[in-house]
Amino acid sequence: MGGFQDFLILFSFLVEVAVLFYLERKAWHTIYTPLNFLMLPYLFVLLITIAVSGSFGLVGFYYPSILIWSVGLLLFAIPSLAFASYSQKKPALSSFSLSPFDDDNLPPYLVYLGILLVLLFAYRLRQTIGSSEYFIGSDDFAEDFATFGFWGHLSRLCDVLLMLFIYYLSKERRWLWFLIIALVGVMVIRMVKGHMIIPCVVGVIMRLVSGKMRISGRFLTILLISAVAVFYLTYLLAYGIADGKEVTDDILLFIFRHFVHYFTSGTLGFSLDMQVGLPDYGSVGIILSPFINILNHFTGNEEILSPVNPVFLYTGFNYTNVRTMFGTLFVHTTYMQFAAYVLCLSSICYLLKMFGTKYRSVLANLVYYYFCTLLAMGWFEFYFFHLDVLEIPAIILILKFIDVAMSVNRRSFAESVV
Numbered sequence: 293m294g295g296f297q298d299f300l301i302l303f304s305f306l307v308e309v310a311v312l313f314y315l316e317r318k319a320w321h322t323i324y325t326p327l328n329f330l331m332l333p334y335l336f337v338l339l340i341t342i343a344v345s346g347s348f349g350l351v352g353f354y355y356p357s358i359l360i361w362s363v364g365l366l367l368f369a370i371p372s373l374a375f376a377s378y379s380q381k382k383p384a385l386s387s388f389s390l391s392p393f394d395d396d397n398l399p400p401y402l403v404y405l406g407i408l409l410v411l412l413f414a415y416r417l418r419q420t421i422g423s424s425e426y427f428i429g430s431d432d433f434a435e436d437f438a439t440f441g442f443w444g445h446l447s448r449l450c451d452v453l454l455m456l457f458i459y460y461l462s463k464e465r466r467w468l469w470f471l472i473i474a475l476v477g478v479m480v481i482r483m484v485k486g487h488m489i490i491p492c493v494v495g496v497i498m499r500l501v502s503g504k505m506r507i508s509g510r511f512l513t514i515l516l517i518s519a520v521a522v523f524y525l526t527y528l529l530a531y532g533i534a535d536g537k538e539v540t541d542d543i544l545l546f547i548f549r550h551f552v553h554y555f556t557s558g559t560l561g562f563s564l565d566m567q568v569g570l571p572d573y574g575s576v577g578i579i580l581s582p583f584i585n586i587l588n589h590f591t592g593n594e595e596i597l598s599p600v601n602p603v604f605l606y607t608g609f610n611y612t613n614v615r616t617m618f619g620t621l622f623v624h625t626t627y628m629q630f631a632a633y634v635l636c637l638s639s640i641c642y643l644l645k646m647f648g649t650k651y652r653s654v655l656a657n658l659v660y661y662y663f664c665t666l667l668a669m670g671w672f673e674f675y676f677f678h679l680d681v682l683e684i685p686a687i688i689l690i691l692k693f694i695d696v697a698m699s700v701n702r703r704s705f706a707e708s709v710v
Contacts, residue, residue: 298355302342305358309335312369319376322388324501326641327372330667331365336617337671341559344552350608354563364618368630371638379646390503394652398460399695406453409446410474416443417481426440434483447482448680450475451491452687455658458495459502479527486669488522494665498657523551549609557612558672562619565606571604574624579633582679585602599677617670637676655692659685
């Protein structure tokens with residue numbers, strides 16, 4: 293396509309985002325909605341991708357790839373407007389305020405559980421150092437440490453507790469920093485950037501929507517510096533310890549290039565994918581892999597579907613196998629399957645929103661904002677084909693059962709005393 297057609301695609305997308313943002317704000321009286329979490333980060337990354345593509349050795353951007361997001365966002369907006377129309381008749385479902393959740397006191401059992409997890413993973417780290425032939429900071433060591441099996445599942449509990457501890461952090465609870473730093477350390481050793489980013493983002497969002505934190509220039513600066521620092525820490529750990537290399541200016545420049553690559557790998561990856569004719573085109577089974585794998589496990593079928601894309605494309609800096617959220621959906625579905633999945637996912641997210649609005653509990657909203665964070669990472673990849681999307685809510689539900697059971701016991705004890 294020529295320059296004018298490319299400009300028209302981008303301009304129409306910007307108009308679409310502006311209109312949808314206005315409708316969302318008017319319908320739900322807040323910017324913290326699933327559609328906004330999905331489209332605003334993508335728009336930000338898209339504009340940066342367009343700005344740097346074709347320069348510094350990066351490939352050019354293929355503007356028609358934006359059209360898939362244009363269609364996807366319109367489909368995602370349909371349940372939003374439908375549920376908003378219904379919820380406006382019921383203020384308990386649509387009212388929004390930046391105020392603490394109803395159960396804002398930190399349950400003591402979460403602290404004890406956090407301490408236990410830190411001790412368990414300290415033991416696991418010592419055990420892995422003694423048994424693994426790899427160094428800390430390598431992907432192989434991370435795999436031995438806590439990627440699969442019991443320790444892999446236990447690390448999902450670390451994710452949930454990290455979200456909660458970040459939310460509960462306050463001047464009176466500064467000591468929570470020890471647990472937060474320890475749990476972040478577990479994430480860093482696991483060497484999966486998504487597991488470092490997502491729990492922290494969920495915790496920060498929970499603080500924002502509860503009024504514990506405000507969006508400001510200082511907040512955005514700290515957030516940006518923290519994100520870059522975590523990225524650099526991961527790679528410095530890999531090159532300085534795992535590979536035994538001296539950290540030089542060339543290494544720092546390489547890490548910076550890799551940061552730019554990571555930031556643009558989803559948008560450029562899908563752009564390239566469309567340019568070369570979607571060589572990774574697959575079936576909808578990949579999108580539904582967590583459900584299929586669970587079904588296979590209980591029916592005795594040993595086949596495990598992997599959602600990892602085997603097709604890598606070169607962006608000019610490095611190879612990428614991620615395609616953004618709607619890009620991955622487009623690659624693995626028919627048009628009807630694409631529309632059905634987007635409508636279903638949007639409906640689930642807005643039902644969770646209304647549930648969290650009506651029942652202002654921390655754990656109820658934790659599930660909702662976890663899903664919102666997965667949407668916010670849509671600029672990178674489709675995260676809903678991982679088992680975490682089922683396991684994390686299941687862990688939160690178990691914690692809710694424990695919370696309710698302990699509340700009943702406390703109430704029963706108080707009544708018996710009286």
